[in-house]
Amino acid sequence: MISVRYTKTMLLAAALLTTNIWASGAKAPSSPSDGGNGSSNSDAKLKFGSFSDLFKTSKFNGTKSVTSTIVINKAGVYDFKNVLHIWKGKSWSCTAEKENGPQILRIEASDVTVKNFAYIGDGKTHGSKGLGDPIHVASCGSGQGNLCSKKGPKNVVLDNIYGHACEDMITIGTPGGSNITIKDSVLIATPSKSKWDKTIQVNFGKDIKIYDNVFVGGERCVRFKPNTSGEVVDNTFNGCNTAVQMSAKDKDIKPMTNGPSEAYL
Numbered sequence: 660m661i662s663v664r665y666t667k668t669m670l671l672a673a674a675l676l677t678t679n680i681w682a683s684g685a686k687a688p689s690s691p692s693d694g695g696n697g698s699s700n701s702d703a704k705l706k707f708g709s710f711s712d713l714f715k716t717s718k719f720n721g722t723k724s725v726t727s728t729i730v731i732n733k734a735g736v737y738d739f740k741n742v743l744h745i746w747k748g749k750s751w752s753c754t755a756e757k758e759n760g761p762q763i764l765r766i767e768a769s770d771v772t773v774k775n776f777a778y779i780g781d782g783k784t785h786g787s788k789g790l791g792d793p794i795h796v797a798s799c800g801s802g803q804g805n806l807c808s809k810k811g812p813k814n815v816v817l818d819n820i821y822g823h824a825c826e827d828m829i830t831i832g833t834p835g836g837s838n839i840t841i842k843d844s845v846l847i848a849t850p851s852k853s854k855w856d857k858t859i860q861v862n863f864g865k866d867i868k869i870y871d872n873v874f875v876g877g878e879r880c881v882r883f884k885p886n887t888s889g890e891v892v893d894n895t896f897n898g899c900n901t902a903v904q905m906s907a908k909d910k911d912i913k914p915m916t917n918g919p920s921e922a923y924l
Contacts, residue, residue: 702845702873703873703895705845705873705875706876706897707847707848707852707875707876707897710779710781710783710784710823711784713875714743714779714784714785716743716785718743718777718821719742719743719777719821720740720742721742721743722742722743722744722745723743723744723745724745724747725744725745725746725747725748725763726747726748727748728748728761728762728763728764728765728800729744729763729764729765730765730767730800731764731766731767731771731773732767732768734768734769735771736771736772737771737772737773737774737776738775739773739774739776740775741819741821742777743777743778743785744763744776744778745778745779745780745785745786745787746761746778746779746780746787746788746789746790747788748761748788749761749788750782750788750789751788751790751825752789752791753780753781753782753790753850754825754826754849754851754854755824755825755849755854755855755878756826756854757791758791758802758803758826759791759792759803760789760790760791760792760826761790761791761792762790762791762793762794762800763780763790763793763794763822764776764778764793764795765794765795765796765800766795766796766797766812766815766817767797767799768812769812769813769815770813770814770815771814771815772815772816772818773818773820774818774819775818775819776817776820776821776822777820777821777822778793778821779822779823780793780823780825781825783850789825790825792825792826792830793822793823793824793825793828794817794820794822794828794829794830795829795830796811796812796817796829796831796832796833796836796839797830797831797832797833797836798810798811798812798833798836799833803862803912804830804832804862805832805833805862805863805912805914806913806914807833809833810833810835810836811832811833811835811837811863811864812833812839813836813837813839814837815836815839815840816840816842817839817841818840818844819844820841820844820845820846821844821845822845822847823846823847823848823849823850824846824847824855824856824857824858824877826849826856827856827857827859827860828846828847828859829841829846829858829859830862831859831860831861831863831864831867832860832862832863833863834863834864834914835863835864836863836864836865837864837865838865838866838868839864839868840867840868840869840870841859841867841869841870841872842868842869842870842872843871843872844872844873845872845875846858846859846872846873846874846877846880847875848874848875848876848878848880848898849877855876855877855878855900856877856879857877857878857879857880857882858874858877858879858880858881858899859881859882860884861881861882861883861884861887861889862884862912862915863884864888866888867883867887867888867889867890868890868892869881869889869890869891869894870890870892870893871892871893871894872894872895873894873897874894874895874897874899875898876897876899877898877899877900878899879900879901879904880896880899880903881904882903882904883904883905883906883922884906884909884910884911884915885906885908885909885910885915885916885917885918885919885920886915886916886917886919887920887921888921888922889921889922889923890923890924891922891923892923903922903924905920905922906920907919907920
């Protein structure tokens with residue numbers, strides 16, 4: 660595995676000069692969490708493959724059908740107990756080709772911790788329907804969350820998430836958000852390898868922390884858009900074509916503006 664570590668200053672300087680920056684590898688976790696609380700040693704070795712294997716019910720504490728988006732709009736700690744949530748709501752094409760599809764979880768409030776949340780929505784496994792953008796950290800449910808009237812959530816932790824991308828997997832979508840942490844999670848690519856795209860998409864926000872996760876497949880496993888910032892530390896990237904992509908000159912939705920993205924890897 661290739662190790663890549665840049666300082667914030669190095670990445671900022673490079674982003675000022677170029678449109679995109681790629682880091683093709685990353686440091687593996689030095690001490691993965693045990694299997695009961697976060698990604699485990701066995702998770703660190705996961706490879707992309709059949710979703711029926713990756714989402715065996717024996718990995719979880721039972722299953723639960725979900726027919727509409729779980730919306731968190733109050734501060735607090737939400738522990739989903741490692742139950743596998745099976746999407747049975749609006750059916751969408753679980754690929755990277757269609758924006759604004761259904762979400763299984765949306766965090767609208769600040770000061771929220773979500774723990775032990777697992778889901779499947781590939782349109783096949785366990786009779787699930789297809790999801791669009793499975794998890795949004797955004798202050799409203801409109802579109803990609805970029806035009807919400809409120810500023811984005813702050814002080815949010817996603818801890819021990821087990822799931823997969825469709826269009827993306829986790830989108831941080833509302834301007835003004837900050838201090839969002841994604842840690843000790845297993846983040847799997849879109850089910851069709853020919854449709855791989857982003858896993859974590861940071862459209863807006865500062866101080867986005869991505870720690871100790873296992874990424875399984877993906878074209879661009881972490882994507883920072885212009886004028887965003889964060890840290891990507893001690894993650895394992897298994898089969899990611901590009902581990903981290905940063906950009907400075909590719910604004911594509913309102914009110915995004917071009918400018919340097921900044922991160923510590």
